[in-house]
Structure formats: structure tokens, C-alpha cells
Amino acid sequence: MKKGVLLVNLGTPDSNNTGDVRKYLREFLMDERVIDIPFYKRWPLVNLIIAPFRAPKSAKEYKKVWTENGSPLLFYGIECKKLLQEKLGEGYHVALGMRYQNPSIESALNELKKQDISEIVVVPLFPQYASATTGSVAQKVMELTRNWQVIPDVSYVQHYHRHPLYIKTFADIGNKYLRSHDYDHVIFSFHGLPERQIIKADINTCCKLRGEGGTCNRKGYRKNTFCYRSACFETADLIAKELGLPDDKYSVCFQSRLGKDPWIQPYTEDTIIDLTKKGKKSVLAFSPAFVADCLETTVEVGEEYKEIFEENGGEHWQLVESLNDHPMWIKCLEDLVKGNEAHVPELFD
Template sequence: MAKKGILIVNLGTPDSPETPDVRKYLREFLMDGRVIDIDGWKRWMLVNLIIAPFRAPKSSKEYKKVWTKEGSPLLIYGEKVLAMLKQELGDEYHVALGMRYQSPSIERALEELKAAKVKDITVIPLFPQYASATSGSVADKVMEIVRGWQIIPDIKFVQHFHRHPLFIKTFAEIGKKYLEKEQYDQVVFSYHGLPERQIIKAATESCCKLQDTSCSCNAEANTYCYRSACFETSRLLAAELGLSEDQYTVCFQSRLGKDPWIQPYTEDVVKQLAQEGKKRVLAFCPAFVADCLETVIEVGEEYKEQFEEEGGEHWQMVESLNDHPQWVECLVDLAKNGKSIV
């Protein structure tokens, strides 16, 4: 009997933390037209003449901080989750892991599923909140590859899981161990940012107000609005953690370039909380399912340093889902249902 194919995909990681490999990764990542959505020739010049040459040495130093003897944490956790998912799903399924950029490639993972003669493929991009630059890019790449196949099996995409009960419950359980141990003045939910223009392009309702403290759009109607989904995830996490509305703050990190990105910016929130006299802050990163440069270094170190420089006393980052068994249960549910829970 033909097996069901499951493809899990994360963003990707350099092959090593050395500058040439980091530069190679940055070029592939940033040359994606869904990531930097400007004219191709402008993107080529920006990436190849400015960003990659100058950013790669700095990023290399940061990658070396998170790199382990086994390699990149993002890939290590991906492989652990892959093994756990295979065990939980059993012989009816063939599961493969791919990275949108670099190795192991989506193409290699799809060829593995093709060789296994699976009867269908469910693609699970490991990005909780849908965005064109993440889940959309994965779908784009998958379809680019399979369109050359003689036989194209049924393909389903799990485009988001930002409100999945097990996703919410697992993140909350990881954070509760900190909240039960000591008191915090504020909880921060920091998400990866996007240019405002990408949110506007995806807007399905005229109520979109990018400067609102909280997203006023209807969550159900704006399932594919990244900003709306981030606020919805935060509300669900806050409820699971027993937080009132004034006990948590939603913000967005990692902005790049001069164009406006979605706000509030995490760096501004960090400064504001310290100025308001908040001394102890617990920070979640609910846009990431595995710890990586953006969580460990940016949130765990850089914002911690900024907070303390502004007068804060304790900044604690909550680790990501990584290889938590309950997170794997969530993936099992997504794999079997073949769609996001709404």
C-alpha cells in the first residue's frame, strides 16, 4: 500500500558559521522575491552589493555563538522532530525534512518522497503565522519543483497553525515554569517583523490599521494577515497563561532597511518598559518553533543587554518548542488532518 507523504519545512541555516557559507545563505534567502519584494534588479544590487558582503561577517560571529558541536540548532531540532514524527506516525507515512534555503533542500526532500512513491503529500511549513515570505515562499518553491514531475500527486499545504490548541498549550507550558518560579512585571511576545507593504498587500478588510496597539481586524476574516495572526496567538497564549491584557505586550523584531515595518518595534518596547519602571520581563518568541539566531541572540542577548542598559534588572527569554513531545503531537495532528485547525 502506498504511503502518505509528509514534508516539514523550516527556513534554513548556513552549512557552517563561517563567513563564505553565511554569505551564500544570505544571498539565497534574500534573493527570494517573496522575502524582499522589490524589482528583481534592485533586489540583486541590494543583496549582492550591500547586504550580503557587509552583513555576512557580522552574522558569522553571531552564528558561531549558537553553533554546537552537532551543528546548527535549527537543523538539529529539525532532525530530532523528524525522527519523533516518524515514530509517532508509523508505517503509513513517509516523512521528510527540507529547508527553504540551503541544506537539506526542499528539492531533495521531495525527491525522497517521490522515490518512496507516496500517494499524496502534505506540506507543513514550520511557521505558525502565515506570511507570503515564509509559508507562501515554501508553497511557491514546492510547486516550482513538482511542476516538472510526470505524475504530480495530491498536494496539501498546512498554511498556518497559530491558533492550534497544542501549539498554544505547549508554548504556555514552557513559559509557565518561569512564571511559577518568580514574578515578572511584564510578558513580551516578540514576533519576527515584516515590511508594512507586505501586510497591506495581504489585507482582506479595509479595517487594517497598522499603527494600532492591537490588531482591530476580524481574526477569522484575516487568517492570512500575519500581524492579525500574531495578535491572535498572543491573546490565546495570554489566556492560557492567565495574563490580563495589561500584563503583556506584542511587538515585532528584526526590521531591515529604511522602509517602515510592522509596529510596535521590539527595541522600542524594551526601552519603553524600562522607562516605565518594569524591572523583570519574560519574553516569548511565538513566531519560531525552534531556537535560532533570532531567538537566542536577538531576543535572548541583544534585547536583554538593551533592557539592562535602560535600567531593567532581569530579562528572561522563554525557549522555543524545539523537540518538545507535545509539539510533535501538534505536528501529528496537522499531518493527519492535512489542514490547519480553525
């Protein structure tokens, strides 16, 4: 019997038309793990306010990233599926699903079911664990498989934000820019989350965000592996160490705020403005929460933040592309599927 591998990314609209973008936003934002408020509040907020008004603007943004192969998120997902299948060989069957829209997780699971597989390894394509991403994928897989007559062994890769090959791939891509230009500063911009979701995930009750005016110590690694904010800082520090960057040469920040509630900080926009005030003219920007180019990397980090940087006196802004179909990234996926133990450097021995 074969072993099944289920790669899952967030998802993308079926097209860049407003109607398809609206449909995608509704499914995405109605997830109780994404907007974690009661249904009676979430439904009107998403369906009557956010999706109707945001869809036309988002559709224009999707047009900027759309290629002849469609969405880059989907295109690179398909490429990774093919390349990983080649690397794993005949003993495995790799399927690709999106948490929202197509190809759906359900269609991918049905594909695996037809292969008479003995077990399934679920690999959410989110390096840092968060309830709204990895947690949502796990919940969906459990909901879809619970009524199968024969339920195979199902395991989940919950995070790999410190896996050496993931770290080395980002460093390898970034190095080509560092070799060609003398940058004043490097930023690592991660997707943001509401602070309340970080606190909810605090299984060790050590979260410093608790209480009014709470602050978080960035170096609290491994006290709670499932703290998204801490995992992001660890990722940035490991990539910076691989690149040989001193502490004062890089910053970590968080993008994509939504609503009035506080999100994890520091915010990317604030960090950019602060850097320009300090006279930084040339910045290299990583977005390591994403393993494939998408709206949040190409447009938000690559274009919108570049505009903010230049409006405030900056001169040279360069986005580091994502892992996409890099050979070392495919090797990392193989390691994750096979459960290979990889040496993880201790930052603070």
C-alpha cells in the same frame, strides 16, 4: 501507498564560516517574496551591499548558537522529523527540507518521490502565515513538482497560529519560569515584516495600514486570517489567556527591522525601553513566531534585547526557549498532518 509529509523550515548556513553565511544570505534575500522589489533593484542591493557587509557580522552571531550538532534550527528539525515519523507510523514517510540551503526542499521531495507516495502534506514550520515564509515554501514546492510525470495530491498547512497544542506547548514551557519568579511583565516578540507586505496580503481590503498614518486594530481577528500582524496578536492573546495573564501584564511587539521602509509596529526595542521607563525590572520574553531555537531567538531576543533592557535600568530578563522537540509540539504536528479538527477558543465571544 504511503502518505508523504514534508516539514520545511527557513534554513541555515552549512557552517558558521563567513563564506557559507554569505551564500545563505544571498539565497535567502534574493527570494522575491522576502525582498519584494524588482529584480534589477534587489540583485545589487543583496549581492553588492547586504550580503558582503552583513555576512561577517552574522557569522560571529552564528558562532554563538552553533553546537556540536551544528545549527539548532537544523538539529531540532531532524529531531522533529524522527519523532513525528515514530508517531505517524509506517503509513507515512516524513522528510525535512529547508527553504534555503541544506537539506533542500528539492532533496526532500526526491526522497518522498522514491517512496511511491500517494499524496504529500506540506507543513511549513511557520505558525503565522506570511508570503515571505509559508507562501515562499508553497511556491517552491509547486515549481519543483510541476514537471513530475506523476504529480501526487499536494496539500499545504497554511497556518496554525491558533492551534490549541501549539498554544499549550508555549504556555507549558513559559509556566516553569512564571512559577519560579515573579515577573513584572511578559512580552511576545514576533519577527517583523515590512508594512507593504501586510497590505499586499489584505485580501478583504480591510487593512487599516493603508494610507498615510494608517493604524491597525489588533483585535480584528479572522477578518483576514492571512494578516500576519493580526495572527501574531491572536497567538499572543491565546498564550496569555492560557497563562492567566491580564491584559496589562503583557505586550506584543515585532523585531528584526531591515532597511528604511516602515515595518509593522510596535517595535520590540521601543517596547523594551518603554517598559523600563514604567519601572519594569523583570521581564519574561516569548518568541512564538519560531518553533525552534535559532539566531533570532537565542541571540536577538535572548542576548541583544537583554542588553538593551539592562542598559535602560532593567534587572532580570529571561527568554522562553522555543518548542524544539517538546512532546506536545510533536503531537501538534501529528494533528496538522492528519487534518484533525481541534477546538479553537473564541477570545471575543
